[in-house]
Amino acid sequence: MDLIQAIVDLLGKAATDLPTDIEAALVGALEAESEPMPTSILESFIENIRIARRERRAICQDTGVPIFFVTAAHNTSYEGLMDVLREGVRRATLEVPLRPNAVDVLTGANTGEGVGSGIPVVYFSQWQEDYSIFDLLLKGGGSENVGATYQLPRADLAAQRDTDGIRRVVLDAVNNAQGLGCPPYVIGVGVAGTKDDACLLAKRQLLRKLDDKQPQAGLAALEERIHREINSLSIGPAGLSGSTTALSVKIGLHARHPATFFVDVAFGCWAHRRWRMRFGRGKVSYE
Amino acid sequence: MAAGRYHMNDVVRMSPPLQPEAIRRLSVGQGILLSGSIITARDAAHRYLVEAGPHEAPPVDLAGAIIYHCGPVIAGTGDQRRVVSAGPTTSMRMEMYEQRLIEKYRIGAIIGKGGMGPATERALVAVGTVYLAAPSGAGALLARRIKRVVSVWKLEEFGSPEALWQLEVEDFPAVVAIDAKGGSLYREVAEKSRQALSRLLAPAEK
Numbered sequence: 179m180d181l182i183q184a185i186v187d188l189l190g191k192a193a194t195d196l197p198t199d200i201e202a203a204l205v206g207a208l209e210a211e212s213e214p215m216p217t218s219i220l221e222s223f224i225e226n227i228r229i230a231r232r233e234r235r236a237i238c239q240d241t242g243v244p245i246f247f248v249t250a251a252h253n254t255s256y257e258g259l260m261d262v263l264r265e266g267v268r269r270a271t272l273e274v275p276l277r278p279n280a281v282d283v284l285t286g287a288n289t290g291e292g293v294g295s296g297i298p299v300v301y302f303s304q305w306q307e308d309y310s311i312f313d314l315l316l317k318g319g320g321s322e323n324v325g326a327t328y329q330l331p332r333a334d335l336a337a338q339r340d341t342d343g344i345r346r347v348v349l350d351a352v353n354n355a356q357g358l359g360c361p362p363y364v365i366g367v368g369v370a371g372t373k374d375d376a377c378l379l380a381k382r383q384l385l386r387k388l389d390d391k392q393p394q395a396g397l398a399a400l401e402e403r404i405h406r407e408i409n410s411l412s413i414g415p416a417g418l419s420g421s422t423t424a425l426s427v428k429i430g431l432h433a434r435h436p437a438t439f440f441v442d443v444a445f446g447c448w449a450h451r452r453w454r455m456r457f458g459r460g461k462v463s464y465e
Numbered sequence: 466m467a468a469g470r471y472h473m474n475d476v477v478r479m480s481p482p483l484q485p486e487a488i489r490r491l492s493v494g495q496g497i498l499l500s501g502s503i504i505t506a507r508d509a510a511h512r513y514l515v516e517a518g519p520h521e522a523p524p525v526d527l528a529g530a531i532i533y534h535c536g537p538v539i540a541g542t543g544d545q546r547r548v549v550s551a552g553p554t555t556s557m558r559m560e561m562y563e564q565r566l567i568e569k570y571r572i573g574a575i576i577g578k579g580g581m582g583p584a585t586e587r588a589l590v591a592v593g594t595v596y597l598a599a600p601s602g603a604g605a606l607l608a609r610r611i612k613r614v615v616s617v618w619k620l621e622e623f624g625s626p627e628a629l630w631q632l633e634v635e636d637f638p639a640v641v642a643i644d645a646k647g648g649s650l651y652r653e654v655a656e657k658s659r660q661a662l663s664r665l666l667a668p669a670e671k
Contacts, residue, residue: 230550
């Protein structure tokens with residue numbers, strides 16, 4: 179199978195078909211909801227998912243910035259792969275269709291074809307296997323805009339350089355976000371010694387399935403606690419109140435420098451469009 | 466259906482041009498079904514409309530019009546254009562223009578998501594305009610309530626997401642989220658959230 183066509187299919191699937199774990203979490207949120215306003219909003223979300231899948235329409239008109247996390251087969255050419263990904267995005271923009279979302283900063287002009295300098299975003303790595311994995315996020319602008327990076331300590335939040343400090347800044351970020359980024363959110367948190375690494379680590383948490391459990395018990399408990407506390411803010415679906423404000427909280431930790439402690443909070447909207455494609459050995463599969 | 470706190474039979478049906486007297490009777494939480502013409506406008510369109518001189522007036526009268534914060538996905542070209550997906554974008558980005566837009570053109574309603582700031586709230590009260598929330602992220606569902614593309618302005622200059630698309634809708638669902646009497650669901654939610662946050666952050670642990 180042609181890799182460009184597989185990439186077009188992956189982008190089309192991501193734009194029109196929500197992963198089953200996200201849909202199940204929204205159905206769970208609906209069942210747990212007792213108030214009429216959030217109930218009707220969650221019902222419209224779920225109906226929207228089903229219409230999009232059935233009619234192959236974009237779930238959300240903001241089809242986002244495509245972010246590819248590639249683990250490439252050992253014989254892959256980096257330059258060749260970049261060309262394939264850009265051509266795939268260009269074709270998907272016309273064929274799915276996606277909304278052309280690449281805007282030149284100097285001229286303000288939309289390129290019209292969905293690709294631009296640095297778009298799509300590609301994180302490339304390679305391994306010894308003879309097949310490749312493409313993890314794709316279609317990241318909308320609303321949820322991206324509410325993301326926040328914190329440097330600990332933060333005196334105004336009584337956030338010190340420990341796990342309770344992480345909890346405090348994540349809650350602050352969600353309270354600041356309110357309904358601007360389309361809750362219920364999928365929250366990714368990255369803690370690291372450099373700002374760039376914290377941001378990327380937070381983004382990578384958005385690739386994890388919702389039932390993916392942390393191997394470290396203490397960290398899993400922290401994720402669960404923050405998740406519960408976010409929901410107690412009652413911001414709710416679309417920010418119009420309700421008992422579910424986040425579908426999950428996932429935290430990634432890297433070592434830090436003695437002088438630094440960066441916490442980045444990445445937000446995925448409820449329409450969390452993430453898919454994994456395996457490509458190689460004559461096969462393509464999605465999960 | 467984002468029909469809000471009310472059952473379907475309590476939903477109010479409205480069509481533009483909207484009259485300020487009717488708008489002033491609406492309260493937050495009221496479910497609305499819109500039919501008729503709506504016009505999309507995002508950041509670039511807001512700036513253009515606010516700064517436009519008397520000779521650059523938009524081709525339709527905006528008094529009582531419905532402005533939709535939305536950058537739709539459009540398939541096809543020319544007369545064959547159709548709306549594939551069209552949910553609301555984050556309204557707060559337009560906050561720096563919205564008060565001037567509402568007051569300059571006497572806009573009837575704004576549809577968006579996430580709510581708006583105090584300057585817009587003041588303009589809603591002053592002019593008799595309402596802010597409606599459409600279900601955020603429900604682009605496919607809402608696009609099915611759009612019957613056709615009537616016209617488009619500034620497509621070449623602004624690009625498709627930022628262009629002003631005049632769309633004909635039927636039973637387009639929304640809920641009154643900020644009314645023309647000073648009520649705001651977002652203010653209620655933010656206040657409750659802030660109080661919960663201060664409890665959660667109160668005692669420094671350990």
